[in-house]
Amino acid sequence: MQRLQPAANVEGNDMHHLLSKIHRLAATEPISHQGKVPHYLYAYELIPLIDDPDYKTYVGETGKSVEERYSEHADGSRACLIVRKGHYLVGPLRRDVIDSLPTFKCRECAEIAEGLLADYFDDVEGGAYSNNGSAAELRREEMESDDA
Numbered sequence: 001m002q003r004l005q006p007a008a009n010v011e012g013n014d015m016h017h018l019l020s021k022i023h024r025l026a027a028t029e030p031i032s033h034q035g036k037v038p039h040y041l042y043a044y045e046l047i048p049l050i051d052d053p054d055y056k057t058y059v060g061e062t063g064k065s066v067e068e069r070y071s072e073h074a075d076g077s078r079a080c081l082i083v084r085k086g087h088y089l090v091g092p093l094r095r096d097v098i099d100s101l102p103t104f105k106c107r108e109c110a111e112i113a114e115g116l117l118a119d120y121f122d123d124v125e126g127g128a129y130s131n132n133g134s135a136a137e138l139r140r141e142e143m144e145s146d147d148a
Contacts, residue, residue, distance in 0.1 A: 046129065
């Protein structure tokens, strides 16, 4: 598997622009966004069980610990749609990227950051599955046009 650019150096010029946006979003969250629990971003590899898979990485956000939410995906109790449909298995967490990501004060900002992280994986590897981000918007548009 290709190792992605780490998100460790916020000040440096070597950080991918979408990861920089995630850090800036967290650093500029208004104090009024203070929620009851912090929100975290997470990502894990998707292991395809189908021919010609579209996705490589799942990206999400949670008010639980990353480990707790990941275990819900892995045990199937709250897995994403493409895992529930049997198209993919849950692979390992993408610690190479998520361990250096910031925590968010509110869910709304975490959802924006989730979309940016999904766009990052799409840009660098292709095939990110998420409820937010450019690919998610396109998927929703395609589903709407199929229904029409």
